[in-house]
Amino acid sequence: MATLERIRNKSGLLIIVIAVGLLAFLLGDLMSSGDSIFRRRNMQIAEINGTSVSYPEYQSYVTELEDYYKLNSRTSSLDENTSYQIREQAWNQMVQDVIMDEKYEDLGIAVTADEIFEMATGKNVHPQIRQMFTNPQTGAFDKAQVINFLQQKNLDPNANFYWLFLEKQIKKERLFTKYRDLIKKGMYVTTAQANAEAKAKESKVDFDFVMKRYSSIPDSSVQVSDSDIKNYYSSHKDNYKQEATRDVVYVSFDVKPSEEDRQMANDWIANAKTEFANPATDAIQYVNMNSESNYIDRNLKVEQLSSTLQGFVQGAAVNEVYGPYLENETFKLSRIVAIKQMPDSVKARHILVNDPVLADSLFALVKGGANFATIARANSSDQGSAINGGDLGWFAEGTMVKPFNDACFENDKGAILKVESQFGIHIINVQDKGKPVTKYNIATLERNISFSTKTNQQVYAQAAKFASLNNTVEKFDEAITADNLVKRYGRNLKANDRTVNNLIHSREMVRWAFEAEMNSISDIFEFGDSYVIGFVTGAKEEGYQSIAAVKGSIERQLRNDAKAEVLIAELNSKKQGNDINALATGIEGEVMTANQINFGAFQVPGAGVEPALVALATNAKSGELSAPVAGNNGVYVVKVNNVVSSTVDATAEKAQLSQTNGFKVDYQTTEAIRSKAEITDERSKFF
Structure with missing residues (x-):
């Protein structure tokens, strides 16, 4: 049990779920909801790359993680926020398990039992196991502890639970490491790539540029047809994917004390x-x-x-x-x-231990005159102060936990004391005390001003009357104006959102919004100390935005494309040799200047974020007017005045690129695979 306790203290909340607890979930559901278990058994809660996931399958992930959390944190219940986080964690783990297991199977990646045993007791022990089974006296990994634990774990269900949890974690980690390493091999940076990147960074340019903005041409002079918009939409349809969302309007009747x-x-x-x-x-x-x-x-x-x-x-x-x-x-x-x-403050030092026998022994030593600082450095588990001989410095009353605080402030300078707190047993030496000041200990009797049942019923009656008289959006709007109420909006609600704006525990309103029809009135919701009535005013389904919804943005893009052609022709016609000032005069513009710009620059002063302008300037010939190039906000012509060259080490650049690619693989692999997966998430129907 001592080993299990140490595991609890060191393991934390790991992001992996153990396959236990499904039976408890099934029995609990059967007892609490009659035949609901049989109705839910075949209900699909998700589909991941064609793999159907039932409600019990997902719930088993959740229950398993809840069981682990309760055991690890020594609690029997979970608050709403923790339950939500666990459900999200279980969902992400379940999705990752499905999509990554497909990859592992396709590539033949596996982890054997021998590998697991090697990571537990071999030469390259997994860091988590090394941490859990480190000898506290020597600071070294103790292989004998692991073997003893494995031999005894079946005698303790909790210990067995922890080991299964850890075993699954390191197995999943090893699988992903193998997969990730394969991808890294495929992202090898060639010498040619490194040389090209180094060469692009060798030059910094100072240049002048002129700009003709798209806004200089009236929109009315550029015609964009419906067929142009339709063709653009068809060619760029993936840019217009959308999640299912709902818009609501609502009014809140707040219950306040009368x-x-x-x-x-x-x-x-x-x-x-x-x-x-x-x-x-x-x-x-x-x-x-x-x-x-x-x-x-x-x-x-x-x-x-x-x-x-x-x-x-x-x-x-x-x-x-x-x-x-x-x-x-x-x-x-x-x-x-x-x-x-x-005293306003005291100065003290302490030795913190957890073993009562050791505490008695050390207390006797320091009472007998032994060097307090030496004993603290060798024995105190408070490593922050142990390095300083247990010295805590000066601290004010109320800074430390109460048993420790009282011992220091109520005893004389030089006193050596032994007290126990939730952190362990403290051997304390009160080193000094500040000048006494007058302090007051006060007991305060409080009575909050809170609303009564009568007031609550009156506000509910007001909300019920409002709902019965204003059951259409039109009447709702008119009544809000007439009664001087505040109309509130919940926009772009997603199916799994937990709240609507700042309404407390308003998940039920989100669920209602996705089940209700357009312009239908809700029941009276009770959120915190408020009664809320709402209407669904907008609905978007998962898929693609309609052409009508994106017509404006497409039209702007096509207009700018057409304007760019006109402006490019105009700039070409106004060019007079290499004279950029003459060009600026010809287009009634001005010459702007940018300095020390290289190919990796993000933006250009005076122009903003303009990748096309950066590329144009860093590739243009020095002393010559460039051809016009279209950017985000207009069309540009540049004249490079000066090029400052420096040497960029291609070898170092190759190392940097390799490191960058490695980071991308480490942090983007799972997300990239997930973004390509076909996932249908229907959890909102259940939670």
Whole structure:
């Protein structure tokens, strides 16, 4: 079990799922939803490159990862955000498993049992296994620990679980490494490529240029026909792929405390004052039993208190009460529990260990006069301070965990103490203490101003009335204007989006938007402290955007192409030898200058992002006007005035290109394969 505990502490949340827990999922589904398990069994949740994935198959990925997360983090439940992240992680892993397994099978890539064993106990142990089975005393990998663990793991289900998890992880990693290495071999950089790249970077040019913008020609003078648009669309159709999206409009009825609710909170705190202020009442216990927030045991200087209390405490005595007062929409009563003279900060050092026997031994040594710093360097598990002999420097009250904090601030300078916290056993030496200052320990009773059930019901009734009277988009819009409400928009919602704008936990509205018909009204959603009513106002299905939707952008592109031809002809007709100033005068433009531009430049000052201009300038002959070239914003002519040559090491360039290609393979391989995969994602119907 000690080994398993160390694995838990070191492993973290690994991005791989173990094939266990499907039976638990099936039984749980059967118990909770009757025959839903049988209806879901054959329901398809995805299709990946023709491979159908059923709901139980995907859910098994999710359940397995949830089980691992719960075991690793020692929790029995997951919050909504963690559950969502796990579902996304399971989805990505499932997709990768399908698409990459196809590649491995096609190429005959496999990992044998002998390879797995070699990575666990051989000469080249996997880093994860090396980390988990490193001897804490020697810092060296302990092969005997691995072998002992493998022999005993079947006796502990959790240990077996961890090992299966790790085994799958390193197997998948080794498979992908083999695949990636094959691709890297195919991206070899030739000497010719390296020489060409080096030569392109050897020259930096200073040049003048003139530009004639497309906007100089009126749109009305260039005709673009519907057939031109249709032909362009057909030739570039892949540029107009789209995801399924929905647009909604909605109105939110927020539940806020009424004046009656505020008065109820005020009355409650006022009625509590008599008992809370009674010296016989245990203020700390009273706060913990009755307040919105528990008592916090802190001793604070005047300047650390809220501005409301600073004037009160100066001159006040223990057990005096201030209030009721209002702060951040909360009514409060504050009672002084204690007034102390305490140092503002202390200087201490410590030795942190987890073994009680070792702690007792080390405590006896330092109490007996042994060198504290030497013992800390050799034994403390707090490596950040151990290197400095356990020295933590000066720290203010409240900086450290409470047992440690109290031991340092409540004991004398020079004291050697032993206390336990959630981090382990601390052997502390209080080295110095600051000048005492007056500090106040205060217990505060709080009553939040919150809405009542009555207020909540009133707002719901208002929302229900609005929905019943305004069940069409037209009536909805008119009522919003008449009632001075705020119309809100949720645009381009995707099927798996979790929220609509900032509406809390509004996943259900996204699901509704994809199931509802156009211009249909929703039910009344309850999101946080708001009731929401919406309409679906727009819908795009997965596939290609229609010609009508992209007509404007295509028309602009075709107009610019046509304008470029006109401008190129104009610039050619205005050229007078190599005189760029005459050309600028002829087109009523100006000469602009750019310096130190090489082939790798991203943009040109005065022109912006213009790859065509960079290519033109770095390839033009020095001293001659270039031919006109069309760019993003207009047509350009350049005249290179100066070329500064430098030597670029082709060997170094080859190494750099090889490294760049390697990075691309490492970080883009899976994404590139995934972008080519045919994936139908229908998870939104289930989650």
